[in-house]
Amino acid sequence: MKEVKVEKLLINYKTLEEFKRFKEYGHQELSMLEDLQSNIVENDSESPFYGVYYGGSLIARMSLYKVDKKYDQYFEPQHDYLELWKLEVLPHYRGKGYGKSLVDYAKGYNLPIKTNPRVNSHGFWERMKFQKATYEMERDFGQNPLIWLPEGISERNTQ
Structure with a gap:
């Protein structure tokens, strides 16, 4: 496979149309359509959306949000972290x-990085070196968050 270019997606109506292709594949819970619609202002708005294009069409996407360390309850020492949401690749790709x-x-x-994987995707996340979070914030109960740690950072203890 040739090198894949990940692009920051613009918040505009063209991207909105591209997102509709994902929703049509039945992944309602992963649809970022509503997020995008609520953020459409103009092309240069700060976008949390990233994607991969193939032949001019968006074929894979994710949301990526930076969380300030003052809200961190996962990592030791407290650290800014990324929350990766709604990773989806169209079935054919x-x-x-x-x-x-x-x-x-x-x-x-x-x-x-912290993510809440969708059902039946744990194998993918394990291959990406994510592991089950042992420390769960109250809002994450039932969602089984997974985390990835760069060198030098460890997960917060559960005590």
Whole structure:
């Protein structure tokens, strides 16, 4: 596979149309359509959305939010971290490294990453070196968050 380019997605109506292709595949719980619609202002708005294009079409996407260390209850010492949401690759393009490219892009920030994986995706996250969080904030109960730690940062103890 040739090198995959991850792009920051613009918040505009073209991106909104691209997102509709993902929703059509039945992943209602992963749809970022509502998020995008509420954020459309103009092309240069700060976007939390990233994607991979193939042949001019968006084929993989994710949301990536930076969380300030003052809200960190996962890592020791407290640290800014990324929250990776709604990673999705269109069915025809799965298993070809596009999801991995998105995760590697996020890892490139060299910050801890937290995600709440969707059902049946734990194998993917394990291959990406994510592990089950042993310390769960109250709001994460039932969601089984997974975390990835760059070198030199450890997970907070559960005591």
